Amino acid sequence: MTQQMALEGGPSLERIARGEGLALCASGSWTARFAPALERLVAEAEQIAGSKSNVSIDVSGIARLDTFGAWLIERLRRNLGQDGAEARISGLSTNYASLVDEVRQVGTAELPPKSGLSLRAPIERLGRTMYAFFDDIVALISMMGAVLAGLGRIVIRPTSFRLTSTVHHLEQVCWRAVPIILLITFLIGCIVAQQGIFHFRKFGADVFVVDMLGVLVLRELGVLLVAIMVAGRSGSAYTAELGSMKMREEIDALRTMGFDPIDVLIVPRLIALVLAVPILTFLGAMAALYGGGLVAWLYGGVDPEAFLLRLRDAISIDHFTVGMIKAPVMAAVIGIVACVEGLAVQGSAESLGRHTTASVVKSIFFVIVMDGVFAIFFAGIGI
Numbered sequence: 001m002t003q004q005m006a007l008e009g010g011p012s013l014e015r016i017a018r019g020e021g022l023a024l025c026a027s028g029s030w031t032a033r034f035a036p037a038l039e040r041l042v043a044e045a046e047q048i049a050g051s052k053s054n055v056s057i058d059v060s061g062i063a064r065l066d067t068f069g070a071w072l073i074e075r076l077r078r079n080l081g082q083d084g085a086e087a088r089i090s091g092l093s094t095n096y097a098s099l100v101d102e103v104r105q106v107g108t109a110e111l112p113p114k115s116g117l118s119l120r121a122p123i124e125r126l127g128r129t130m131y132a133f134f135d136d137i138v139a140l141i142s143m144m145g146a147v148l149a150g151l152g153r154i155v156i157r158p159t160s161f162r163l164t165s166t167v168h169h170l171e172q173v174c175w176r177a178v179p180i181i182l183l184i185t186f187l188i189g190c191i192v193a194q195q196g197i198f199h200f201r202k203f204g205a206d207v208f209v210v211d212m213l214g215v216l217v218l219r220e221l222g223v224l225l226v227a228i229m230v231a232g233r234s235g236s237a238y239t240a241e242l243g244s245m246k247m248r249e250e251i252d253a254l255r256t257m258g259f260d261p262i263d264v265l266i267v268p269r270l271i272a273l274v275l276a277v278p279i280l281t282f283l284g285a286m287a288a289l290y291g292g293g294l295v296a297w298l299y300g301g302v303d304p305e306a307f308l309l310r311l312r313d314a315i316s317i318d319h320f321t322v323g324m325i326k327a328p329v330m331a332a333v334i335g336i337v338a339c340v341e342g343l344a345v346q347g348s349a350e351s352l353g354r355h356t357t358a359s360v361v362k363s364i365f366f367v368i369v370m371d372g373v374f375a376i377f378f379a380g381i382g383i
Contacts, residue, residue, distance in 0.1 A: 010034050011069075013041040021054035024076075027061030030069025042072050046079050055080045060091025070096065070103045136340075136362070143266075143340045150260070150267045165268040173234040174276035180233070181280050182287045185225055189217065189288030190295045197300040206300050210307055211314035213292040218319040222285035224371055227330040230277055231363035235338040238269055239359035242342025243352045251343070261343075270335040277331035278324055285323065318383050326374050333370060334363045 011028040024045055030038060057077060062069070073089065080087035092100060154161045196209035242265060245251050251261050289311070296302040302310075341359035345351050 011038050011041060013045055015045065015048060021056065022048075023056045023058060025058045025061060026073065027063070029064040030062050030072065031064055031066045032068040035068060038069065038072050042076050045076060055087045057087065057089045058091045059089060059096075060093070062093075062096070065096045065099065067099065067103065070099050071106070074100065074103045074106075139340045139344075140336055143336050146262045147267060147270060147336065150262045153263065154267070160263065162264065162268050165264075166271050169269050169272035170276055172237070173230065173272055174279055177230070177233060177276070177280060178283060181226060181229060181284050184229060185222065185284035186287040186291040188221065188225060189213065189291030192216065192221070192288075193292035193295040194299055197296065201300075206296075207302060207306070207310055209292075209296060209300065210302065210310040213289065213296075214311045214315040215319055217285050217288045217292070218315060219322050220371065220375075222288055223281045223323045223326045223330065224367070225288075226277060226281045226284045226327070227334065227367045228364055230273070230280065230331070231334045231338075231367060232360050234273060234276075235334045235363045236356050236360050238335065238338035239342040239345075239356045240352065242266075242339060243345030243355055246343060246345045247347050247352065266335075266339045269339065270332065273331045273335040274328045277334075278327040281323060281327040285320075322374070322378055322383060326371065329374075330367050330370055333366045337363045337366060 011026070011030050011034050014025040014027070016023040016025060028034075057073060057080075059065075059073060077087045077089055089100070193209055193213055196212050197206055200206050200208050242251075245265070251265070254261050254264055293302075293304060293307045293311075296307055297304055338359045341355040341362070345355050
């Protein structure tokens with residue numbers, strides 16, 4: 001069997017005694033093709049050379065070497081070098097030196113010692129989280145300043161405004177989003193009305209569901225639902241688009257050609273988003289009121305005429321104004337967060353996915369925070 005492998009260029013491991021030492025001369029093809037033979041040769045060499053204090057592994061006769069063979073040689077050297085014995089590799093050609101060096105690094109890193117229960121780890125995580133949060137705030141403020149500077153350049157030179165790009169993004173984030181916005185807000189309006197009637201009926205106050213529905217939809221629920229859906233739909237798309245451009249170095253190419261990525265990529269997207277969200281908010285509020293009125297009629301017995309009369313008495317123009325004021329601000333927040341995360345993408349698909357997810361989560365978080373701030377503000381001024 002050994003002679004046949006030698007004729008086929010197979011591996012061999014000759015053992016030559018040198019006093020108290022031993023020389024192992026490897027030759028032939030040390031590749032994965034001869035894996036069983038190599039495993040057997042290495043196991044026999046480990047048993048014979050285990051008692052020697054000085055072992056030299058001569059690999060000058062190896063004709064072919066792959067990762068499998070290099071790992072077996074390195075494993076042999078490690079096993080023979082235990083218990084204070086000396087084992088070294090000699091005769092390594094320059095063609096295979098880098099491969100053996102790479103294999104030698106495997107499993108050499110020392111794991112950090114496990115520490116017992118302490119307050120250091122959670123405090124460290126809290127500190128890192130707070131640092132990352134403030135870093136995000138600085139990035140958002142920086143992006144906001146860059147966008148304002150870009151808008152200033154457009155005011156000074158109106159011909160630099162990219163109308164075609166803005167209209168394209170307006171179609172993507174507004175017109176194409178209308179069906180899903182109408183469907184979701186319609187269903188939410190139906191659910192709110194049904195639950196309101198179900199509980200108000202216990203007190204004989206079914207008609208008050210109209211007051212609740214009108215105020216809740218126009219002031220809070222309509223704009224909040226639309227903003228969350230836009231963050232998940234359009235904000236993630238912005239991050240993915242900018243992140244893909246960053247990975248393909250298209251943004252660097254724009255800078256090389258003398259274009260500012262803020263003016264070319266970000267300002268048109270933000271303008272489209274700021275225009276789209278108020279439109280979607282209005283359409284969503286109307287759909288939610290329609291759904292609530294339909295349920296009030298079919299489930300609560302409140303006919304449409306009575307619903308409209310009660311709705312006119314329950315709401316005022318202030319409720320509608322509050323929702324419309326919130327919409328563009330939330331749109332700007334969503335757009336800025338999405339663009340910041342998109343430009344932070346590194347050159348890997350994992351980074352793109354991570355920042356896209358972060359874009360949606362952070363956008364929804366800031367939208368809810370802004371809604372709370374607006375609620376406190378409008379309550380303070382009596383609206």
